[in-house]
Amino acid sequence: MSVRTLVIGFTLVWLSACSQEQTTSSESAAPAEAAAGTGAATPGAAGNVSAERIINADKEPGNWLTTGRTYDEQRYSPLDQINRENVKDLDLAWYWDTGTRRGLEATPLVIDGVMYTTGAWSVVWAHNAKTGELIWSHDPNVPREHARYACCDVVNRGVAAWKGKIFVGTIDGRLVALNATDGKVAWEKVTVDQSKPYTITGAPRVVKDKVVIGNGGAEYGVRGYVTAYNAEDGSEAWRFYTVPGDPSQPFENKAMETAAATWRGSEWWKVGGGGTVWDSMSYDPELNQLYIGVGNGSPWNRYIRSPGGGDNLFLSSIVALNADDGSYVWHYQTTPGDTWDYTAVQHMILADLDINGQKRKVIMQAPKNGFFYVLDRTNGEFISAEAYVPVTWATHVDPETGKPVENPDAHYANDPKKIRPAPYGGHNWHPMTFHPGTGLVYIPVLDLPFKYGQDNAFKYNPTEWNTGVDFGQTIPSSDPDTMIADLKDIKGYLSAWDPVAQKEVWRVQHAMSWNGGLLSTAGGLVFQGRADGHFAAYTADTGQLVWEAPVQVGIIAAPVTYSVDGEQYVAVVAGWGGAYGLASGVPRHHNNVLEEGRLLVYKLGGKQELPKQEVAFIDLPKPPAMETTKEETDKGALLYHQYCSVCHGGGLVSSGSLPDLRYASADTHQAFDAIVRGGAFQGKGMPKFDHVLGEADARAIQAYIVTATNNTIAFCESEYRKNFPELLDTACTRANKAPAPAAQ
Numbered sequence: 185m186s187v188r189t190l191v192i193g194f195t196l197v198w199l200s201a202c203s204q205e206q207t208t209s210s211e212s213a214a215p216a217e218a219a220a221g222t223g224a225a226t227p228g229a230a231g232n233v234s235a236e237r238i239i240n241a242d243k244e245p246g247n248w249l250t251t252g253r254t255y256d257e258q259r260y261s262p263l264d265q266i267n268r269e270n271v272k273d274l275d276l277a278w279y280w281d282t283g284t285r286r287g288l289e290a291t292p293l294v295i296d297g298v299m300y301t302t303g304a305w306s307v308v309w310a311h312n313a314k315t316g317e318l319i320w321s322h323d324p325n326v327p328r329e330h331a332r333y334a335c336c337d338v339v340n341r342g343v344a345a346w347k348g349k350i351f352v353g354t355i356d357g358r359l360v361a362l363n364a365t366d367g368k369v370a371w372e373k374v375t376v377d378q379s380k381p382y383t384i385t386g387a388p389r390v391v392k393d394k395v396v397i398g399n400g401g402a403e404y405g406v407r408g409y410v411t412a413y414n415a416e417d418g419s420e421a422w423r424f425y426t427v428p429g430d431p432s433q434p435f436e437n438k439a440m441e442t443a444a445a446t447w448r449g450s451e452w453w454k455v456g457g458g459g460t461v462w463d464s465m466s467y468d469p470e471l472n473q474l475y476i477g478v479g480n481g482s483p484w485n486r487y488i489r490s491p492g493g494g495d496n497l498f499l500s501s502i503v504a505l506n507a508d509d510g511s512y513v514w515h516y517q518t519t520p521g522d523t524w525d526y527t528a529v530q531h532m533i534l535a536d537l538d539i540n541g542q543k544r545k546v547i548m549q550a551p552k553n554g555f556f557y558v559l560d561r562t563n564g565e566f567i568s569a570e571a572y573v574p575v576t577w578a579t580h581v582d583p584e585t586g587k588p589v590e591n592p593d594a595h596y597a598n599d600p601k602k603i604r605p606a607p608y609g610g611h612n613w614h615p616m617t618f619h620p621g622t623g624l625v626y627i628p629v630l631d632l633p634f635k636y637g638q639d640n641a642f643k644y645n646p647t648e649w650n651t652g653v654d655f656g657q658t659i660p661s662s663d664p665d666t667m668i669a670d671l672k673d674i675k676g677y678l679s680a681w682d683p684v685a686q687k688e689v690w691r692v693q694h695a696m697s698w699n700g701g702l703l704s705t706a707g708g709l710v711f712q713g714r715a716d717g718h719f720a721a722y723t724a725d726t727g728q729l730v731w732e733a734p735v736q737v738g739i740i741a742a743p744v745t746y747s748v749d750g751e752q753y754v755a756v757v758a759g760w761g762g763a764y765g766l767a768s769g770v771p772r773h774h775n776n777v778l779e780e781g782r783l784l785v786y787k788l789g790g791k792q793e794l795p796k797q798e799v800a801f802i803d804l805p806k807p808p809a810m811e812t813t814k815e816e817t818d819k820g821a822l823l824y825h826q827y828c829s830v831c832h833g834g835g836l837v838s839s840g841s842l843p844d845l846r847y848a849s850a851d852t853h854q855a856f857d858a859i860v861r862g863g864a865f866q867g868k869g870m871p872k873f874d875h876v877l878g879e880a881d882a883r884a885i886q887a888y889i890v891t892a893t894n895n896t897i898a899f900c901e902s903e904y905r906k907n908f909p910e911l912l913d914t915a916c917t918r919a920n921k922a923p924a925p926a927a928q
């Protein structure tokens with residue numbers, strides 16, 4: 185049997201314009217009675233967060249005032265009304281359907297009884313945290329075509345609040361300040377050059393009356409930076425670039441001059457260099473240091489980016505800044521001269537730990553590169569690092585130098601190599617948590633490899649991905665046994681990590697990769713939503729599953745907990761998507777079948793029920809006949825994995841958020857060239873690709889879709905389907921659910 189395609193789904197391919205989706209109907213709701221005053225502190229003014237309140241957050245544990253709850257971003261709550269003994273009685277208090285199909289990654293804030301959260305396309309919602317009533321919503325009306333610059337879905341990770349305002353960064357690079365009482369715009373700033381492929385997905389942080397925001401875009405080619413704006417009026421306070429610009433121009437500061445000496449060649453600054461700060465920050469008010477996590481280079485491939493080597497500062501680094509003026513204090517680079525997309529933007533937790541009999545002020549991170557780092561946050565001194573997931577690009581981190589020792593076999597310039605971790609990382613943006621009672625850091629781990637190869641035909645194109653990596657290497661194997669083995673090699677788990685001993689204490693193995701972020705509580709619990717459409721609680725000391733609830737959709741965001749009127753709640757935003765979510769199939773054989781997102785809130789003895797989902801599973805339909813050749817379909821497979829698969833799925837298996845092309849109708853096939861090159865579906869958000877694809881190219885992609893679909897049908901009718909039913913359901917069927925219930 186010849187089976188040419190398959191299912192894998194861990195392909196991370198470039199380009200794309202993942203914008204095809206309706207949005208929520210987010211007209212501002214009629215202003216309802218604000219729920220302010222039902223919480224503990226500072227009744228009256230909505231969103232009235234200050235430095236004093238955040239620094240003293242443990243005195244009002246019923247609130248969740250900043251994205252990591254506290255400036256140290258431990259995501260640990262002192263609330264213990266819900267605990268390991270009674271968590272079995274946790275049940276749904278209320279839920280709210282977002283009406284959007286894209287990934288939901290936000291951590292809600294809860295301030296004095298009002299919950300502020302965000303959804304796809306940077307929309308903000310304010311709900312009564314007790315009843316679920318929508319108080320207001322704000323849609324920043326991001327132009328849908330800007331989604332072509334969102335490498336990893338049109339997601340947003342939440343808001344910041346300060347002195348009556350709510351701040352959100354938008355996919356098209358704006359920072360918007362909203363009045364917390366009614367959601368009306370107070371001020372708005374464009375934080376990027378909007379002619380360049382910048383995006384914002386991360387939550388802002390507010391320190392010293394300044395809103396700090398970074399950006400993304402390093403897959404395409406931009407120069408990363410963070411900017412601080414005065415919270416009151418949006419005027420710019422300071423900006424810190426993470427990589428040097430054109431060396432013929434004066435450097436912005438001494439740090440940029442130092443950094444420039446670690447880059448080689450004469451072209452690197454033209455593609456931007458990368459180093460975007462697209463997610464994590466934390467802050468130590470005593471040291472007055474703001475920590476930013478810096479991303480990968482533009483392009484990924486260092487032989488193209490900086491021929492001749494060099495560490496390429498400050499890529500893949502944690503950088504400490506003076507919070508007053510944004511000036512450089514120290515840095516630590518996790519992956520010098522990164523060439524695998526190993527960002528250090530991942531969650532950074534501050535804690536004071538006893539290490540070798542000494543109290544150390546540490547910063548901890550599990551960046552994509554697979555090592556868990558403990559650093560002295562006063563000065564960036566390396567303390568320790570060990571692998572938290574299988575790592576093949578380096579043998580270890582040298583304790584003397586604090587630098588990784590690269591494995592010579594991890595270099596793909598001449599030979600493509602399968603390397604661990606993948607560009608998704610051993611850990612991505614999904615927040616960790618630190619429990620001061622157990623002393624453990626809990627990590628949502630991704631465990632999957634990626635086949636890297638050099639793109640020898642690399643040519644910079646400002647509207648597409650520019651990685652210098654050959655995504656043709658990610659086309660799924662045509663050998664069925666290899667496919668099955670590759671599918672089995674995609675895993676994820678919840679790891680409880682001892683940061684002092686630098687070792688895993690326990691692990692909960694999950695069925696799939698790309699599970700949700702984490703919350704720990706004084707109730708002795710760790711909460712996590714999973715890719716398989718369940719929200720669960722585990723004991724913090726041993727990892728025993730003590731509660732789980734089906735929610736009908738995969739969860740990737742992190743939960744929070746809060747209290748109103750003396751009752752504790754646990755909340756999570758559920759909605760499948762994000763980088764891996766879009767580029768891979770959905771684990772349909774479990775419970776991840778609802779395509780729309782949902783905000784879910786639980787309490788002890790909750791009485792709400794989710795609506796029943798009518799789900800039918802539809803086998804792959806036979807595509808229209810098409811005359812083609814092996815040469816043409818091979819070319820189509822390569823082009824598809826270059827330009828289409830980030831949105832429509834690796835190996836043609838879509839997430840369901842965007843169309844699965846194997847199910848394309850006869851009409852779609854008829855109009856294929858008009859859609860792909862003519863822009864017939866631009867109004868739906870499908871951009872046209874006539875600048876990179878000729879008529880024969882579009883036809884080759886179509887030939888690949890037809891041929892690969894036929895081959896998958898044959899494969900799905902074979903004995904493999906019987907032998908590996910759960911593994912192959914994702915590739916062989918699509919869940920077709922009933923229309924979504926109206927948002928309540």
Ligand code: CA
Binds near residue numbers: 402479480525527
């Ligand atoms: Ca990246």
